[in-house]
Amino acid sequence: QATPTRQEQPAVTKIRPEDLRSRKWFNNPDNPEMTALYLERYLNYGLTREELQSGKPLIAIAQTGSDLSPCNRHHIELAKRVRDGIIAAGGVPIELPVHPIQETGKRPTASLDRNLAYLGLVESLYGYPIDGVVLTIGCDKTTPALLMAAATVNIPAIALSVGPMLNGWFEGSRAGSGTVIWKARERLAAGEITDDQFMEIAAASAPSVGYCNTMGTATTMNSLAEALGMQLPGSAAIPAPYRERGQISYQTGKRIVDMVWEDLRPADIMTRAAFENAIVINSAIGGSTNAPIHLNAIARHLGVPLNNDDWQTHGHDIPLLVNLQPAGTYLGEDYHRAGGVPAVVAELMQADLLPHPGAITANGQTMGDNCALRRTSNDDVIKPADAPLMQAAGFINLKGNLFDSAIMKTSVISPAFRKTYLSNPDDPDAFEGRAIVFDGPEDYHHRIDDPAENIDEGCILVMRGAGPKGYPGGAEVVNMRPPAYLLKKGVGALPCIGDGRQSGTSGSPSILNAAPEAADNGGLALLQTGDRLRIDLKACSANILVSDEILEGRLKALVAAGGFPIPVSQSPWQQYFRELVQPFDKGMTLRDAPEYRDIARK
Ligand code: FES
Numbered sequence: 034q035a036t037p038t039r040q041e042q043p044a045v046t047k048i049r050p051e052d053l054r055s056r057k058w059f060n061n062p063d064n065p066e067m068t069a070l071y072l073e074r075y076l077n078y079g080l081t082r083e084e085l086q087s088g089k090p091l092i093a094i095a096q097t098g099s100d101l102s103p104c105n106r107h108h109i110e111l112a113k114r115v116r117d118g119i120i121a122a123g124g125v126p127i128e129l130p131v132h133p134i135q136e137t138g139k140r141p142t143a144s145l146d147r148n149l150a151y152l153g154l155v156e157s158l159y160g161y162p163i164d165g166v167v168l169t170i171g172c173d174k175t176t177p178a179l180l181m182a183a184a185t186v187n188i189p190a191i192a193l194s195v196g197p198m199l200n201g202w203f204e205g206s207r208a209g210s211g212t213v214i215w216k217a218r219e220r221l222a223a224g225e226i227t228d229d230q231f232m233e234i235a236a237a238s239a240p241s242v243g244y245c246n247t248m249g250t251a252t253t254m255n256s257l258a259e260a261l262g263m264q265l266p267g268s269a270a271i272p273a274p275y276r277e278r279g280q281i282s283y284q285t286g287k288r289i290v291d292m293v294w295e296d297l298r299p300a301d302i303m304t305r306a307a308f309e310n311a312i313v314i315n316s317a318i319g320g321s322t323n324a325p326i327h328l329n330a331i332a333r334h335l336g337v338p339l340n341n342d343d344w345q346t347h348g349h350d351i352p353l354l355v356n357l358q359p360a361g362t363y364l365g366e367d368y369h370r371a372g373g374v375p376a377v378v379a380e381l382m383q384a385d386l387l388p389h390p391g392a393i394t395a396n397g398q399t400m401g402d403n404c405a406l407r408r409t410s411n412d413d414v415i416k417p418a419d420a421p422l423m424q425a426a427g428f429i430n431l432k433g434n435l436f437d438s439a440i441m442k443t444s445v446i447s448p449a450f451r452k453t454y455l456s457n458p459d460d461p462d463a464f465e466g467r468a469i470v471f472d473g474p475e476d477y478h479h480r481i482d483d484p485a486e487n488i489d490e491g492c493i494l495v496m497r498g499a500g501p502k503g504y505p506g507g508a509e510v511v512n513m514r515p516p517a518y519l520l521k522k523g524v525g526a527l528p529c530i531g532d533g534r535q536s537g538t539s540g541s542p543s544i545l546n547a548a549p550e551a552a553d554n555g556g557l558a559l560l561q562t563g564d565r566l567r568i569d570l571k572a573c574s575a576n577i578l579v580s581d582e583i584l585e586g587r588l589k590a591l592v593a594a595g596g597f598p599i600p601v602s603q604s605p606w607q608q609y610f611r612e613l614v615q616p617f618d619k620g621m622t623l624r625d626a627p628e629y630r631d632i633a634r635k
């Protein structure tokens with residue numbers, strides 16, 4: 034369903050060839066020596082003076098595919114079609130490498146490298162003769178890293194998803210990325226399958242090139258790049274190997290050239306209205322709890338005010354429409370065939386739930402114009418808004434003396450959990466519990482099954498030291514399983530709270546992304562095992578039931594002892610990251626970086 038999106042001539046021509054940024058390099062009459070120096074080196078691989086000096090825009094293809102980034106590797110192939118499109122529309126393609134960010138392969142976490150890739154791409158786009166850029170997105174953090182860089186530099190930019198993998202199948206059922214491994218791990222532990230069978234199941238979930246086929250962070254962020262208006266309509270969900278993927282790559286290449294002439298820039302597309310649309314669409318697709326971190330970051334780099342209260346205000350009441358694993362049944366191919374993001378937007382529009390149909394998108398049309406007439410072809414995959422998979426699928430933003438902000442997806446609270454924790458008729462939205470505090474994932478694994486910890490159903494598991502500074506980049510470790518002795522008794526889940534993150538492929542009812550983190554001496558750092566906690570989901574509060582005087586005393590003692598302990602950095606970047614990083618609710622951006630805006634015009 035790739036949409037033809039470009040008219041033969043750009044609708045609006047706002048800039049002239051002599052206004053192109055690249056003219057400063059290749060056609061600068063005030064500086065003939067530098068012009069010669071720039072030219073000879075770009076000529077040396079076969080570009081001609083005609084291409085560089087006749088007023089054609091130079092279009093970067095920011096390449097995230099490499100052998101280190103298998104999720105995005107297919108972009109190496111797709112870039113050929115992008116080049117064809119750029120040339121067909123009268124531009125000159127310039128492919129450049131982006132620092133690799135592969136979600137499952139990078140230690141200690143790929144999240145650490147989002148800001149590194151951001152910094153690198155900002156310098157490449159700013160410092161070289163580039164008039165516009167195609168952002169090749171896919172694996173989890175590649176999408177926000179590239180959108181953040183485009184926001185800072187603010188040259189015309191369009192995103193191109195690599196597309197999800199084909200559906201995985203095992204024993205006649207859909208086998209989804211991540212999700213199938215969590216399930217198979219239990220069968221392996223129970224002795225039902227061998228190591229080799231376990232590997233076979235894992236491999237079955239990854240049958241082709243492309244990003245994760247479940248509604249994890251990759252599908253979420255690719256869908257949201259389209260929801261923000263930064264991709265051609267329908268682009269996010271086309272599976273990587275489909276012919277339409279090559280076709281939309283060509284159209285994306287053509288379109289970016291026109292965007293240069295139209296002077297249509299990221300700040301014109303990613304407005305406050307676009308972010309409100311994206312928050313609503315995130316709830317409707319069942320998007321990852323990583324989305325607020327990344328969208329808040331992109332917004333900060335644009336100077337658009339956006340915080341976690343906005344996610345609750347605009348997103349909480351929106352129903353879940355997309356029936357994808359882990360919350361539902363289907364996978365990426367089904368999502369695309371059912372209509373992808375445009376069909377979701379059309380459903381939301383019909384129910385009057387899309388706040389800003391007039392938001393402009395990369396093809397120069399509005400979100401409403403692009404999507405209003407789309408209909409899902411399978412209403413079991415994309416549900417109608419009046420018969421959704423789930424009501425109120427968005428996040429709430431909790432606050433209190435434990436932290437200033439933390440995200441929770443209340444829609445994944447199971448009936449069993451609700452019965453155990455939220456069934457007091459006098460107090461139906463709140464529960465209290467005894468805190469069991471873990472300092473990082475190693476401490477948790479070490480202690481969780483120890484009967485001496487005396488963990489029971491009245492406990493709340495707390496993970497700290499797992500935030501952006503504590504575990505550089507933030508660890509996906511907050512959803513913790515109960516001790517084995519409780520699992521045997523049938524207690525499948527305990528409430529979890531933490532300053533780390535949670536994988537987009539997991540659906541536990543955890544309180545996540547707490548800011549400030551323990552490493553910033555936030556409330557979590559003052560907590561002691563045995564303290565009572567009170568969580569109120571209606572008041573959106575989370576508090577330590579200990580007096581202010583006692584907490585102040587603990588803070589003084591903590592500061593006197595040198596603050597919450599932070600492990601030694603293992604690389605220079607880890608150290609710089611820790612020194613500069615801002616909390617999760619501020620998007621985990623680097624200090625000062627959001628002050629640099631629209632730099633291509635400076
Ligand atoms: Fe790269 Fe999921 S691990 S997309």
Ligand code: MG
Nearest residue numbers: 136250536537
């Ligand atoms: Mg992840």
